[in-house]
Amino acid sequence: xxxxWNIVVKYWxxxxxxxxxxxxYAAIAIVIATVWGVLMGAVSYRKPRILGTIxxxxxxxxxxxxxxxxxYFLFYxxxxxxxxxxxxxxxxxxxxxxxxxxxxxxxxxxxxxxxxQSEAAYALGFNxxxxxxxxxxxxxxxxxxxxxxxxxxxxIKDTSMLMWITICELTxxxxxxxxxxxxxxxxxxxxGAIYLILFFAVQGARKLLSMKNNPKRAIEKRGESAA
Amino acid sequence: MSEMSEKKEIVVSLQHVTxxxxxxxxxxxxxxxxxxxxxxxxxxxxGGGKSTLLRTINGLEKIGSGKILYRGTEVNHRNIKEIxxxxxxxxQQFNLFNNLTVRDNLLIAPVKTQKKKKDEMLxxxxxxxxxxGIADKLDSYPHQLSGGQKQRVAIVRSLMMExxxxxxxxxxxxxDPEMIKExxxxxxxxxxxxxxxxxxxxxxxxxxxxxxxxxxxxxxxxRVNTDTKTFFEDTEDERLKQFLSVILHH
Ligand SMILES: Nc1ncnc2c1ncn2[C@@H]1O[C@H](COP(=O)(O)OP(=O)(O)OP(=O)(O)O)[C@@H](O)[C@H]1O
Ligand SMILES: [Mg+2]
Numbered sequence: 001x002x003x004x005w006n007i008v009v010k011y012w013x014x015x016x017x018x019x020x021x022x023x024x025y026a027a028i029a030i031v032i033a034t035v036w037g038v039l040m041g042a043v044s045y046r047k048p049r050i051l052g053t054i055x056x057x058x059x060x061x062x063x064x065x066x067x068x069x070x071x072y073f074l075f076y077x078x079x080x081x082x083x084x085x086x087x088x089x090x091x092x093x094x095x096x097x098x099x100x101x102x103x104x105x106x107x108x109x110x111x112x113x114x115x116x117q118s119e120a121a122y123a124l125g126f127n128x129x130x131x132x133x134x135x136x137x138x139x140x141x142x143x144x145x146x147x148x149x150x151x152x153x154x155x156i157k158d159t160s161m162l163m164w165i166t167i168c169e170l171t172x173x174x175x176x177x178x179x180x181x182x183x184x185x186x187x188x189x190x191x192g193a194i195y196l197i198l199f200f201a202v203q204g205a206r207k208l209l210s211m212k213n214n215p216k217r218a219i220e221k222r223g224e225s226a227a
Numbered sequence: 228m229s230e231m232s233e234k235k236e237i238v239v240s241l242q243h244v245t246x247x248x249x250x251x252x253x254x255x256x257x258x259x260x261x262x263x264x265x266x267x268x269x270x271x272x273x274g275g276g277k278s279t280l281l282r283t284i285n286g287l288e289k290i291g292s293g294k295i296l297y298r299g300t301e302v303n304h305r306n307i308k309e310i311x312x313x314x315x316x317x318x319q320q321f322n323l324f325n326n327l328t329v330r331d332n333l334l335i336a337p338v339k340t341q342k343k344k345k346d347e348m349l350x351x352x353x354x355x356x357x358x359x360g361i362a363d364k365l366d367s368y369p370h371q372l373s374g375g376q377k378q379r380v381a382i383v384r385s386l387m388m389e390x391x392x393x394x395x396x397x398x399x400x401x402x403d404p405e406m407i408k409e410x411x412x413x414x415x416x417x418x419x420x421x422x423x424x425x426x427x428x429x430x431x432x433x434x435x436x437x438x439x440x441x442x443x444x445x446x447x448x449x450r451v452n453t454d455t456k457t458f459f460e461d462t463e464d465e466r467l468k469q470f471l472s473v474i475l476h477h
Binding site: 114116117119120121122123124125126127130134135138139142 | 312314
């Protein structure tokens, strides 16, 4: 038994629908987890009063326990009390888990900004919230952009856990194809290759973004447009 | 004019201000009045509390006891945000907003905290930049400027708020020698415009030229607080004499 192109062709619709579902969950989770992560990072950055302490406890719990345990907890535990679909629970799990990692990244970024930036803002009459929104988060975001985009790749891989709660994403489909074809080499190699393509797509987007952020290029561009 | 100056109003008044960091007393029962159009220079050895004193004036440091009056109103945590809009502060490290161009550094505070019109503020910003010789830097980011240019932008950023009082904490200490003059010139210009200022500096020649009054801080106390001429030429204080002889022959 070895790699077999016929299996790829025959089961391509399954690979494809799995890929689309993986993409859909990853995209939604990436957007919400990023917003959530920035929010939690900003709250946990401040002196840990009551809210800060709660947020730090949340971040610790979701970073230091397995994602699958969290998914089961939400899907079997919490959905007894709140009736939402497996898909929504899946997104919630990914957002809470990966959002906690993003929050830590953002907090690190915020802590690396010189205190003088906040002091200058306060001296001009800005309050803490405005200082965060106008100065600290934009600067932190730029510093940690690479790490956050790495998290996007991780989120794509994390969607494979959703197969355990009846979501027919790519890994689930690879399992199915293996069950029908009895050819694990082909089933999982193609699945893996598709994940790899998604990874390179994210890296490509990262390169584009970092070029846009690169000050040197910005100067060159301004020079061009001035000329 | 001389009758007028007798009736000068006090802009800021520190009354028996005490400040501690843990068990270390940094300001020990300090009192100081700053009058309108006055330039007060603070000097003294490192660790004497100059920066801390300056920072208490706009509430960047909380005080332990005593009180601070701004235009007769006691400063507290409720009114400090409003009062800060009238007090400009220039830092040793410039502290321009790194994520914004010069234009936005200058516009963001008046537009967002004072609700001023953006196009009017832009006109004003360009005028100031021209006065200080940096009009071509409007679209630059802070990291594209020299230290002297950054500090002049920082001064303009404060001026955009139409401050009633300006505070300077060693504005030239982080600059290369050839850039010190351009920043001192900018401050000279403010002084000739009649701006009320409190300046921490080690530039004694400059202090002698612009200050109306000089204070010598040492060991958490204001040891000497006198007019500029007396300060440099006629002091009785032994520690100040020592300090001056070291710093002037340096
Ligand atoms: N945030 C802080 N926490 C603890 N101690 C501090 C803090 N800020 C200042 N100090 C201490 O307070 C004292 C006075 O500091 P301050 O910065 O006001 O002195 P300075 O006169 O400005 O000195 P320099 O000329 O070195 O700038 C110093 O002993 C300093 O170590
Ligand atoms: Mg100092």
